[in-house]
Amino acid sequence: MTSPRPAPELPAPPTATYRLQLRPEFPFAAAEAAVPYLAALGASHLHLSPVLQAVPGSAHGYDVTDHARVRDELGGEAGLRALARTARAAGLGLVVDIVPNHMAADPRHNRALWEVLRDGPASRYARWFDIDWEAGGGKVLLPVLGGRLGAELERLRVDDGVLRYHDLAFPLRADTGKLPLPELLDAQWYRLCWWRLARTELNYRRFFTISDLIAVRVEDPEVFDATHATVLRLLDDGVVDGLRVDHPDGLADPGAYLARLHEATGGRWTVVEKILADGEALPAAWPVAGTTGYDALRHVDGVLTDPAGAADLVSRYRRFASPPADRGGDWAATARRAAYKVVTRELAAEVERLTREAGALCAADPALRDHAPWALRTALRELLVRLEVYRPYARGGADPATVLTAQAAAEAERAFVVPEEAEAVGVVRDLLLGRLGGGARQEGFRARFAQTAAALRAKSMEDTAFYRYVPLLSAAEVGGEPGRPAVDVADFHAYCARVRRDWPDTGTVLTTHDTKRSAEVRAGVSVLTQAPARWEALLAEVTRQTAQAGGAQAPDTQLAWAAWQTAFGFVPAATGGEDGAGGAGDAAAYGPRLQEALLKHVREAGLHTSWTECDEGYERAVRAFLEAGPCGPPLHTVAALAAELAPHVRVNVLGAALLHLTMPGVPDVYQGTERAFHALVDPDNRRPVTFDAGLLEGLDARRGSWGLSDEKLAVTVAALRLRARRPRVFGGAGAYEPLVAAGTGAAHCLAFHRSGDVVVAVTRLSLRLADAGGWRDTELALPPGTWTDLLTPGREFSGGTRVSEVFAPLPVALLERV
Numbered sequence: 001m002t003s004p005r006p007a008p009e010l011p012a013p014p015t016a017t018y019r020l021q022l023r024p025e026f027p028f029a030a031a032e033a034a035v036p037y038l039a040a041l042g043a044s045h046l047h048l049s050p051v052l053q054a055v056p057g058s059a060h061g062y063d064v065t066d067h068a069r070v071r072d073e074l075g076g077e078a079g080l081r082a083l084a085r086t087a088r089a090a091g092l093g094l095v096v097d098i099v100p101n102h103m104a105a106d107p108r109h110n111r112a113l114w115e116v117l118r119d120g121p122a123s124r125y126a127r128w129f130d131i132d133w134e135a136g137g138g139k140v141l142l143p144v145l146g147g148r149l150g151a152e153l154e155r156l157r158v159d160d161g162v163l164r165y166h167d168l169a170f171p172l173r174a175d176t177g178k179l180p181l182p183e184l185l186d187a188q189w190y191r192l193c194w195w196r197l198a199r200t201e202l203n204y205r206r207f208f209t210i211s212d213l214i215a216v217r218v219e220d221p222e223v224f225d226a227t228h229a230t231v232l233r234l235l236d237d238g239v240v241d242g243l244r245v246d247h248p249d250g251l252a253d254p255g256a257y258l259a260r261l262h263e264a265t266g267g268r269w270t271v272v273e274k275i276l277a278d279g280e281a282l283p284a285a286w287p288v289a290g291t292t293g294y295d296a297l298r299h300v301d302g303v304l305t306d307p308a309g310a311a312d313l314v315s316r317y318r319r320f321a322s323p324p325a326d327r328g329g330d331w332a333a334t335a336r337r338a339a340y341k342v343v344t345r346e347l348a349a350e351v352e353r354l355t356r357e358a359g360a361l362c363a364a365d366p367a368l369r370d371h372a373p374w375a376l377r378t379a380l381r382e383l384l385v386r387l388e389v390y391r392p393y394a395r396g397g398a399d400p401a402t403v404l405t406a407q408a409a410a411e412a413e414r415a416f417v418v419p420e421e422a423e424a425v426g427v428v429r430d431l432l433l434g435r436l437g438g439g440a441r442q443e444g445f446r447a448r449f450a451q452t453a454a455a456l457r458a459k460s461m462e463d464t465a466f467y468r469y470v471p472l473l474s475a476a477e478v479g480g481e482p483g484r485p486a487v488d489v490a491d492f493h494a495y496c497a498r499v500r501r502d503w504p505d506t507g508t509v510l511t512t513h514d515t516k517r518s519a520e521v522r523a524g525v526s527v528l529t530q531a532p533a534r535w536e537a538l539l540a541e542v543t544r545q546t547a548q549a550g551g552a553q554a555p556d557t558q559l560a561w562a563a564w565q566t567a568f569g570f571v572p573a574a575t576g577g578e579d580g581a582g583g584a585g586d587a588a589a590y591g592p593r594l595q596e597a598l599l600k601h602v603r604e605a606g607l608h609t610s611w612t613e614c615d616e617g618y619e620r621a622v623r624a625f626l627e628a629g630p631c632g633p634p635l636h637t638v639a640a641l642a643a644e645l646a647p648h649v650r651v652n653v654l655g656a657a658l659l660h661l662t663m664p665g666v667p668d669v670y671q672g673t674e675r676a677f678h679a680l681v682d683p684d685n686r687r688p689v690t691f692d693a694g695l696l697e698g699l700d701a702r703r704g705s706w707g708l709s710d711e712k713l714a715v716t717v718a719a720l721r722l723r724a725r726r727p728r729v730f731g732g733a734g735a736y737e738p739l740v741a742a743g744t745g746a747a748h749c750l751a752f753h754r755s756g757d758v759v760v761a762v763t764r765l766s767l768r769l770a771d772a773g774g775w776r777d778t779e780l781a782l783p784p785g786t787w788t789d790l791l792t793p794g795r796e797f798s799g800g801t802r803v804s805e806v807f808a809p810l811p812v813a814l815l816e817r818v
Contacts (some may be wrong), residue, residue: 011241013269013289013461013505013731015723016661017095017668018046021513021686022071023059028079032086039090041696042720045097045241046087047668049513051080052230055104059686060513061097062246063104063213066111067227077781085241093241095269098231101250102207102259105142105214108169113214116140118171120189122408128223130215131207132353140190143198143211144168149185152409156181156192165192196612202349207250208455209346219252224260232264241614242269244292244507249274249391249454252447255286255396262287271507271666275458277389278396282503290499290506293480293668297509299495300659301474301522302487303750304652306765309470309529310485316536317471320555328468328558328608331483338464339385341606350452354380357445358428365436368427375416375424379539380449382412390457391450392432394443400433467517467605470562472529473569474522478514486529489750489764494740496752500664504732508665511654511673513686517569518679523652524569527645536639539564543635551628555621556608560629566680567630567638570594572646573678575639582761591631597628598682648767650708651811655762657712658812660749661719662780664736672718675709711810718790718814731754741803743778745769749803756783756817761803763811776805787815 006626018038020031031046038046050061053069059070070077084094107114112125115183115714117140118555120126121133131140134214144165145152156165163170163184176187185192193201198211217225232411234240243265254272261270261632273292282291323329326337341349353376362368362376367659386408409429430436432446468477475485488493499506510519517525542564546553554560574590586752602609602622607617609639630638653676661667670677672689679685695713723730739751739759748769750760763769779800789795792809796818806813 002362007205010267011093011269012727013093014043014045014093014242014666015727015730016043016666016720017045017669019045019047019668020049020397020513021059021671022049022061022074023686024073026688027073028075028083030110032083035083035086035090037696038694039087039689040091040693041669041674042717042724043092043726045093045095046083047244048097050097050099050246052099053109055106055109059683062099062102063106064099064102065104065106065109067103068230070230073486080234081239087778094239095244096231096234096240096244096545097244098228099246100216100218100227101247102215103212105204105206105212106168107171110214114171117142117188117190120173128216128226129221131219132203135353135356136191136203136486139198140186141201141203142170142190142192143195145201146194147196148194150190152389153181155804156185156186158356162186164400164521189373198619199345200348200352201764203353205350205451207247208459209342215250217252218257224257228261229262234267235268243271245270245272245288248272250451252444252451254396255283255393258286269505272373275390275462275479278484278795280497282395282506283395284502285400285577290503290665292512293507293509293665295495296499296506296660296663297477297515298481299487299492300510300656300663301477301480301526302485303471303489303492303659304523304655304764305474305486305526306529306768307486307488309532309768310475312532313529313535314471316532317561320536320539321561323468323558324802328470329464331469332610334469335461335465335483336385338468339460340381341383342460343384344465346459347452347456350378350448350455351380351384353446354449354452357441357448358431361431361436361442361445362427362555364441368436371424371427372421375421376428378415379412379424379428381426382415383408383432384449384456385451385460386411387453387457391454393450394434394446400446404429404432418755421479463604464606467562467601468558468607470558470565472525473517473562473565474525477516477522478512489747492750496736500734500736504664504734506665507756508660508663508667509670510660511670511679511685512668513682514671516681517566518677518685519656519673520568520572520649520653520676520678521569521680523656524572524642524645524649525565527648527652527767528565530567530648530765533570534641534645535565538568538637542637544631545634545637546625546629549633550630551620551632554625555618557597558607559602559622559625563626563630564638566598567594567635568642569682571635571639572676573643574635575642591627593680593684594631595623595626596749598622598630599685600681613696638810645767648770650711651763651766653708654711654715654810654812655750655764657715658719658760658762658814661723662754662758662814663731664730664734667723669716669720675713678709691701714791715810715812717812722790722814722816726757729757739780739782741778741780742775743803744776745778745803748775749778751780751782753783758817759783759787759813759815761806761813761815763807766811775802775807779802780806782815783817785817788818790814790816 051070053062054061054068055063070080096212106109107117112128116123116126168789173188207213251257270288271292276295278545328334358376362371389398389403392398392403409425412425413422469482472485475482552727603611609617734755737753741749748764750764753759780803781800787797791814
């Protein structure tokens with residue numbers, strides 16, 4: 001009898017990852033050239049954006065077209081394997097971003113979709129895509145036309161057996177190529193239509209509200225196998241060591257998918273892009289290392305934000321901008337109104353599908369019949385907008401019973417005038433809680449509701465409400481809680497203790513390809529919570545200067561507040577502040593970058609203009625204001641206050657960086673952010689970066705003239721190399737214990753030790769500290785032993801130590817026990 005083969009030993013989790021944004025201009029070969037620098041930096045793994053075949057020219061790679069191929073434009077599989085060999089020789093592994101939820105909806109490049117459009121439901125690939133054939137009258141709706149069909153007919157033509165529209169191409173159903181055009185269009189398995197119909201008529205599931213990305217049914221084992229075969233082969237061959245899973249909340253059953261992935265990978269290190277609401281925990285049953293780290297970002301930013309000053313800013317914002325409560329004046333009201341907007345407009349097609357499915361479930365049970373479609377639709381909308389998490393889960397995590405509460409149902413019933421019609425809320429809620437015997441169809445309805453909830457939360461919160469409620473823009477970040485921007489020290493320590501206990505190898509981040517503002521910009525903005533009166537005075541002064549110069553005023557006061565606050569955080573990119581994305585003081589590019597970000601801001605907010613209902617007059621007024629104000633002469637006044645507060649921004653930047661790199665979890669360093677990195681929302685934060693080995697080699701020699709970029713680089717290198725050298729201290733077995741300072745400035749020192757071998761201390765709210773007279777008698781009692789300063793060679797401490805001495809050269813300290 002043959003003994004079972006022992007399971008292969010899994011690679012150790014990363015000690016730190018370094019994220020690279022691959023694109024045709026930065027392929028595998030360019031990443032390979034950067035390996036010596038990145039290895040010297042101290043990361044253990046390179047974290048690559050998606051590597052599978054994508055739409056030609058894609059700058060992000062999330063629009064996958066072929067799961068079987070590594071992207072040709074990046075160098076193909078040979079290029080990826082060459083990168084892996086070079087990385088491995090330098091001691092680096094690879095972590096790859098995968099996209100299980102969706103593919104590009106362009107049939108020119110998506111062969112599977114091409115065959116579905118050609119052959120219809122009988123296609124071997126029909127099971128791949130979440131298409132409601134019945135709702136479309138047996139056709140897939142393709143919202144690709146620039147106008148109504150009648151106005152676009154002359155632009156449609158058949159050429160070489162393919163239907164063409166401008167540069168788009170579509171397959172023809174067998175034996176239809178010679179029909180007259182109107183008949184030919186009617187004979188296809190798809191219906192070409194005006195792009196505006198996607199909002200209400202679309203009959204395939206998509207990524208959020210992006211019709212260019214069609215959802216994939218990876219819950220089907222055959223589809224899972226086909227779409228993961230190449231990635232799994234790369235894992236088996238040792239080319240790839242770990243995975244980042246994009247948007248698991250879009251899947252029908254995230255837990256089941258992750259269990260299948262865990263089994264298929266043999267338990268490789270995997271993190272999921274799961275956005276946790278305030279107080280929400282990651283489902284304990286998910287077999288993953290943790291999240292990608294937005295929950296850590298929220299706690300790091302929050303503990304460096306002054307709660308009293310944040311509340312003061314809100315009051316000053318309301319006086320300055322006078323926004324209506326539900327359009328930016330109150331967070332809860334703004335979030336609720338944004339949810340109503342998205343659920344009734346952008347996601348109308350998804351709600352209609354839920355309404356049809358709820359109606360079918362009711363029709364199948366005589367006890368549930370006679371609920372009008374409009375009543376079911378209203379009940380669904382009212383329950384969706386009251387969810388406080390991204391989605392409920394039938395198994396684990398945010399259980400439907402805990403988030404679809406009786407109170408939420410009672411509030412939803414108030415949308416009805418007739419009490420008997422309000423009973424539809426109870427029926428829908430019972431269906432979602434699994435209380436009615438609907439079998440597989442009911443389970444499908446529950447899953448689709450959860451998928452719609454996730455899309456609603458992302459679009460209404462991150463992409464709408466975060467742009468409407470703007471008193472403190474640093475809190476309007478992915479995973480953030482704008483209504484409660486500050487985190488007290490005790491809550492920060494409690495969060496770290498939970499992570500250390502439950503998810504010690506989870507990811508942590510500060511800046512990503514999806515953050516709306518880089519950590520440096522947020523650090524600058526959050527300092528305003530310590531200087532709300534100076535901020536209000538600045539607004540008054542720049543408004544006066546703009547008017548005095550005859551420049552255009554902001555078309556609305558909310559935009560003025562947001563624009564000037566953005567400019568304040570971003571101004572180092574124009575005034576000599578060091579910027580890892582574009583060199584020191586990228587002044588020439590500052591104006592266009594700021595304008596692009598703020599135009600995106602007003603379109604996402606959707607209060608006066610939007611992507612689909614553009615108000616050209618309003619946007620001209622926005623451009624004129626930006627040119628005269630934040631990009632004009634008043635910028636010097638903004639820069640003057642930024643320079644005055646720069647020492648305190650420095651404290652926040654370095655403190656956030658060190659906390660990120662030493663708190664429980666695996667830090668992910670976004671490209672370029674080992675130095676000062678001033679960037680706004682994408683595409684600005686995805687700009688190319690350069691990797692200069694000389695920056696590291698000459699770091700110590702430059703010590704006497706370090707600026708913020710060198711200081712941050714020194715902190716990053718010291719922390720990453722320490723993690724690599726002492727993985728047990730920071731890994732799953734490593735302890736986390738708070739250290740509490742004593743004395744008048746104790747509240748301004750945040751400190752902890754890792755396993756009794758490393759002490760981390762950072763300064764918080766330094767402007768408040770300075771106003772109160774500084775550290776004075778404040779002391780920090782170090783654990784037993786002698787402690788050497790890894791950031792300033794030659795310094796040692798022991799026992800009770802004055803905090804002013806610990807923070808003498810830098811406002812942060814990284815100490816290792818000798």
